[in-house]
Amino acid sequence: MSTGLLALLDDVAALVKVSAASLDDVPTQVARTTGKVSGIVIDDAAVTPKYVVGLDPKRELSIIYQIAKKSVINKLIFLGPAALLLGYFAPAAIPYVLMVGGAYLCFEGYEKVHSIFSKSAHTTDSQPIEKMEVITPEELEKKRVGSAVRTDFILSAEIMAIAYATVAESSLVNQIVVLFIVAIFITVAVYGFVALIVKADDIGLHMAKESANPTIQKVGRGIVKSMPKFLILLGYVGTAAMLWVGTEIIAHGIPFLHHQLEALDSALGRVPAVAWLVKVLILALGGILLGAVIAQVVALGQKIVKRPTVKAGH
Template sequence: MPSGFFALLDDISALVKASAASLDDVPTQVAKTTGKVSGIVIDDTAVTPKYVVGLDPSRELSIIFRIAKKSLINKLLILSPAALLLGYFAPWAITPILMMGGAYLCYEGYEKVHSLFSKHADVHAESEEVKVITPEELEQQRVTSAVRTDVILSAEIMAIAYSQVVGQAILNQILVMLAVAVFITVAVYGFVGLIVKADDIGVHLAQDKFHPVTRKFGRGIVKFMPHFLTILGYVGTAAMLWVGAEIIAHGIPFTSHLLHDLEHALASMPALAWFAKALACGIGGLILGFIIDKILKLGKGIFGKRTAAEQPTH
């Protein structure tokens, strides 16, 4: 009996050690996953500030908090469990879902690039009838739109996070997914909050009560922020194309091998290898986004004509 008791203690000790080793590995997995989703995180950070443009400055942080709260709830209660369940019951579905998300990122990236070189959207917007809404309704529309975009980006983040822990213990999978959800949400929306209030910080520091160096620094912040937001928008667009295309490329054996061969050929120059891969993916993402845009417009034209033909004439 005592020997059986000590054997049980040994089993418990081994289990505890295995769990501790698994827990020790969580920060490494979180860091690895964060690196993998860096492009999506950059895009999420670049996109979000536009949702508070034109709204009451006193409501900016409140709006960012509302978006962040919904984002975290979606990651923790919907997207993470969905990824874990898919991984258990239908692991084959993870890659196609990732690729569909990648295609969406390429399409959105192409649309942003196209809008930079085309004024058609502006002309179309001017021709539409202006609808008058209250500030509260505008705020709700912005939050709803931001959350919808965030759900797509968050789904990509959590799917990639799951792909990094496939085959590990279920406890490790859950901890990594939850840690990634919390860390990325806090990092993204904390930085977004800092961005949208940077102007106010600069104005505050530029007051006469501060040292001349501090005032100069404050004025510098105010002057720099518009340029920073523009640069951030460009970086976010590039990240969408790069990440979207890379996700799709890794889902197709042929293109995955091509990327691997490109990295291998430039292995002696890691920085150049990274740039070459990012550039190749960015160009590929732009081409794919163009193709998707044309397919959607063609489909809209065909089904639009059918719908118009089926409507009864009076």
């Protein structure tokens, strides 16, 4: 009896040691995963501030909290388990899911680039004046939050899929722990950064008005003046991130393109910064081209769907 109990305890101790050794890899895997999804994280942080523009400043943090709460729920309750189930029952489908998401990022990135260069076309006097929809501030807030959550859901799906692909060869315990940590860490990092950006002008204004120190007042005024330009720059960075990350995801799923990226890294490996910049530029340009193709396909599909049915004459 005692011998059997000791054997059982030995087995439990061995299992604990194996699990502990396995969990030692978690910080490395989390760091590697975070690096791979950095482009999507940048885009998420760059896109979100626009959803609070024009709303009551007193509601800004509350709105960001609502989006962040739904984001972490989606990651932990829906997307994380979905990635685990897909990895268990249909692991071969994961690269294709990632590639579809990458194509969507390229499409969204192209749409943003296209809108930047076609703003003048949308502000001509020849366009008819559309009747504006009148809604309450509460309805506008609800609409903005819903739109932000939908965008975040797509980006979060990419993040969790990439996170799973990074730990696909690890034990189930490692997969669950890494996905959980990534979901929490990235959500807190993204929306903490967004909250800081949104409230930066208020912080700067407070520093400029309330502080008796001239240096702090100067810094506060500088923050207030620079935030509009910073938000514009952040939007450009987010668009570029969508394009290069989307194209890189697709390239990694196509052996020929993957080998070409590796060859490029090898050729410029002596100067890592230059290699990274050249790679990003190539991927971003490729993303614009791919996004343009997808946009044309989408536009053609919409025309086909909306084409009126011609009735035969009697």
